[in-house]
Amino acid sequence: MRYDYEMPEIIESHRDTLLISTDPSRLDLNAISDMLSRAYWAKNRTREVITRSMQNSLVFGVYDSDRQIGLARVVTDHATFAWLCDVYILEEYRGRGIGKWLMETILARPDLQGMRRFLLATRDAHELYSRYGFTPLHNPSRWMEKFDG
Numbered sequence: 001m002r003y004d005y006e007m008p009e010i011i012e013s014h015r016d017t018l019l020i021s022t023d024p025s026r027l028d029l030n031a032i033s034d035m036l037s038r039a040y041w042a043k044n045r046t047r048e049v050i051t052r053s054m055q056n057s058l059v060f061g062v063y064d065s066d067r068q069i070g071l072a073r074v075v076t077d078h079a080t081f082a083w084l085c086d087v088y089i090l091e092e093y094r095g096r097g098i099g100k101w102l103m104e105t106i107l108a109r110p111d112l113q114g115m116r117r118f119l120l121a122t123r124d125a126h127e128l129y130s131r132y133g134f135t136p137l138h139n140p141s142r143w144m145e146k147f148d149g
Contacts, residue, residue, distance in 0.1 A: 008058055008078065013105050018098065019063045020105045026061050027054060028068035035071070035088055040123060042086065053086070060106055062089065062098060069093050072102055078111045084120040099125075103132050 012021045033050050036042040042050075053073065062070030070089040076082040084106065089098050106112065120129060137143060 008111055011105075011109060013101070015101060017065055018069075018101075020102060021061050021063065022058060022109075023061075024054070024059060026063065026068075027059060028061075029054070031068040032071055035090070036086065039086075039088060041121075058109075058112075060102060062102055064093070070098060070102060072106055074106065074112065076112065076115070080116045082112055082115045082118045084118065087120075087125075099128060100131070103128070107132055 008022065010021065010023045012019060012023070029047065029051055032054070033047045036045055036050055045053075056075075058074040058076060060072045060074070061068055062072075070093065071086060072084060073086040074082050074084055087099075087102070089102070112118075118134075120134060122129060
C-alpha cells in the first residue's frame with residue numbers, strides 16, 4: 001500500500017506581541033527542555049526524548065516576540081485520534097487568557113476537526129479543559145495503559 005502524506009500547514013495567530021505558531025523552526029528546545037524538566041508530568045525526560053517528541057508531533061509554540069513562553073503538543077493521525085499533551089504557559093504569563101487562546105487555536109485547526117477521540121491528562125486544569133468539551137473518560141473500563149512513569 002502506498003500513500004502520500006502532506007506535512008500539516010503552518011498556522012500562526014497573533015495577539016499584540018504574542019504569537020502562537022506551528023512552525024517547528026521557531027521552537028526553542030532549550031526553553032522547552034527547561035520548562036518540561038520542572039513539570040510534574042515530564043521531570044525525567046531527557047533533551048533527546050523531548051526533541052524526538054517535538055519532531056513527531058504537531059507542536060503549537062507560544063511566543064512573546066522571540067521568547068518561547070508556552071507550548072502544546074498534539075500527537076495525532078490527523079483523521080481519528082488526537083492526544084493533547086505537554087501544555088504549559090510560563091508562570092509569569094498566566095492569568096492573561098493565553099491558555100484559553102492556545103486551546104481555541106488548537107481546536108480550530110482544520111486538520112484536528114472531526115476527531116473520534118481527543119484525549120488529554122491533567123492533574124489540576126480540569127476547569128480549563130472542560131470549557132472546551134473535555135470530560136472524564138466515557139467508559140474508563142475499556143482503557144488500559146502500559147505506564148513507565
